[in-house]
Amino acid sequence: MQEIAHGVRLPDSPREFGFFIDGAWQHKGEGYVRHSPSHDIPVTRTIRCTRDDLNEAVAAARRAFDDRRWSGLPGGERATILLRAAEGIRRRLDEIALWEVLENGKPLSQAKGELNHCIACFETAAGAARLLHGDSFNNLGDDLFGMALREPVGVVGLITPWNFPFLILCERAPFILASGCTLVVKPAEVTSATTLILADILSESGLPAGAFNVITGSGSDIGQALSEHPDVDMLSFTGSTAVGRSCVQASAASNLKKLGLELGGKNPIIVFADADLDDAADGAAFGISFNTGQCCVSSSRLIVERSVADKFEAILAKKMKKIRVGDPFDPETQVGAITTNAQNKVILDYIAKGKAEGAKIVVGGEALQFGRGRYIAPTLFSGVTSSMAIAREEIFGPVLSSFRFDTPAEAVSIANDTIYGLSASVWSKNIDTALMITRRVRAGRFWVNTIMAGGPETPTGGFKQSGWGRETGMLGVEEYTQVKSVHIGI
Numbered sequence: 001m002q003e004i005a006h007g008v009r010l011p012d013s014p015r016e017f018g019f020f021i022d023g024a025w026q027h028k029g030e031g032y033v034r035h036s037p038s039h040d041i042p043v044t045r046t047i048r049c050t051r052d053d054l055n056e057a058v059a060a061a062r063r064a065f066d067d068r069r070w071s072g073l074p075g076g077e078r079a080t081i082l083l084r085a086a087e088g089i090r091r092r093l094d095e096i097a098l099w100e101v102l103e104n105g106k107p108l109s110q111a112k113g114e115l116n117h118c119i120a121c122f123e124t125a126a127g128a129a130r131l132l133h134g135d136s137f138n139n140l141g142d143d144l145f146g147m148a149l150r151e152p153v154g155v156v157g158l159i160t161p162w163n164f165p166f167l168i169l170c171e172r173a174p175f176i177l178a179s180g181c182t183l184v185v186k187p188a189e190v191t192s193a194t195t196l197i198l199a200d201i202l203s204e205s206g207l208p209a210g211a212f213n214v215i216t217g218s219g220s221d222i223g224q225a226l227s228e229h230p231d232v233d234m235l236s237f238t239g240s241t242a243v244g245r246s247c248v249q250a251s252a253a254s255n256l257k258k259l260g261l262e263l264g265g266k267n268p269i270i271v272f273a274d275a276d277l278d279d280a281a282d283g284a285a286f287g288i289s290f291n292t293g294q295c296c297v298s299s300s301r302l303i304v305e306r307s308v309a310d311k312f313e314a315i316l317a318k319k320m321k322k323i324r325v326g327d328p329f330d331p332e333t334q335v336g337a338i339t340t341n342a343q344n345k346v347i348l349d350y351i352a353k354g355k356a357e358g359a360k361i362v363v364g365g366e367a368l369q370f371g372r373g374r375y376i377a378p379t380l381f382s383g384v385t386s387s388m389a390i391a392r393e394e395i396f397g398p399v400l401s402s403f404r405f406d407t408p409a410e411a412v413s414i415a416n417d418t419i420y421g422l423s424a425s426v427w428s429k430n431i432d433t434a435l436m437i438t439r440r441v442r443a444g445r446f447w448v449n450t451i452m453a454g455g456p457e458t459p460t461g462g463f464k465q466s467g468w469g470r471e472t473g474m475l476g477v478e479e480y481t482q483v484k485s486v487h488i489g490i
């Protein structure tokens with residue numbers, strides 16, 4: 001055993017994970033070793049699944065769907081298993097949080113907080129499994145009765161990203177299972193561990209074999225093959241808009257599988273002069289630094305009323321400077337490591353581009369080094385214009401671009417000047433102003449005088465090129481169903 005930080009002890013060699021098909025673990029195949037982004041030591045070894053493994057997983061999910069061992073259960077029985085899984089996550093919270101931190105680099109305290117949300121996702125999905133129902137039509141005349149049945153779509157492929165490996169999994173998988181569908185999951189290769197732990201928890205909770213399968217490997221290989229698979233009825237993809245587009249092409253070229261897409265964002269935070277500026281600055285600092293800005297709903301475009309812009313940027317810069325970046329296992333840390341070398345380079349390249357294009361750094365702007373990890377200081381750019389790359393493109397890092405507006409119409413126009421429409425927030429004490437902005441800005445998730453708030457009860461999803469469909473809440477279960485209309489002559 002070796003101590004890596006703050007009393008955290010790990011075995012000398014990486015933890016070995018197999019992949020999970022039809023209720024059983026398999027270990028054959030080429031391995032992939034993941035190094036922790038914060039300590040640069042090998043932490044996990046997973047398998048690079050082959051196309052044959054993928055076919056086996058899809059066939060297992062198909063059998064489990066077709067013989068109705070899961071889809072044929074009463075909603076209440078599905079709910080019981082999902083609630084047991086929620087308990088399983090609660091019991092193994094420390095273990096899941098540890099592997100999430102080791103592979104992703106986020107602070108341990110944040111990982112634990114996210115797990116409470118994950119438990120709530122399972123509990124909410126359990127409630128939805130009980131409540132899921134269709135509709136009836138008794139207005140068709142005295143000799144005809146109509147029903148609309150909600151039936152599960154079938155076998156769902158689920159592809160998840162590395163920024164919230166367990167959280168995004170839990171915002172999808174229990175809702176998909178609640179609908180009666182069966183699943184083949186492909187997590188991001190660099191953060192597969194906690195998805196594999198969930199397979200264990202679901203199996204222990206009594207989920208029938210074949211209802212939840214996990215294959216591991218790279219996106220360009222096994223992810224692409226999953227998106228093209230002719231026997232997958234629906235693909236739920238969370239990740240970049242570029243790969244989302246390739247999933248649409250793969251669907252069109254294969255079996256026209258249904259798609260749920262949760263993609264990128266370039267999310268506005270609009271601050272009016274009458275807002276509580278201190279609260280709004282807390283919101284802006286949190287909105288750009290949470291999860292090191294590697295967050296689809298990260299508020300990366302600050303749009304502030306000109307009359308208070310200098311004052312607001314000064315308050316915000318002070319708060320951003322105070323954010324504790326560092327070792328994820330240090331209980332004082334608020335912002336952890338950047339998850340991959342590739343993403344670290346992307347963020348630093350954008351910072352360089354912002355400077356080269358004439359934006360001014362108010363705070364941050366540099367790479368930080370703690371031990372062998374890679375970190376980036378929360379960064380605020382002012383004087384950003386709409387043509388700059390940092391204004392238009394998703395950076396997926398702690399880099400905030402500041403714009404100014406004179407009229408509410410101008411604020412709306414800047415906010416909507418993006419291909420994305422994932423989330424937005426507005427800060428004002430005037431409810432009319434706040435509601436007007438909420439109505440006019442095109443985004444799937446909105447916060448008024450708060451940020452990143454909400455639970456799994458509400459549906460989430462994107463407008464424009466941020467995605468198709470909705471996840472979580474009742475809509476997040478209905479998304480994985482299709483409606484069959486039935487007419488009965490009387």
Ligand code: TAP
Nearest residue numbers: 160161187188189218219223224239240243262263264296
């Ligand atoms: P991507 O490169 O798109 O990867 C996402 C997932 O897709 C990973 O599992 C990846 O596997 C897999 N993948 C890669 N190429 C693929 C292909 N050709 N076919 C099928 N699957 C493929 O994104 P990322 O770098 O992980 O995450 C960053 C992006 O995701 C950002 O743009 C962010 O906004 C978006 N995101 C959106 C949301 C929501 S809720 N809208 C949430 C999180 C992230 P490997 O990693 O193993 O190669």
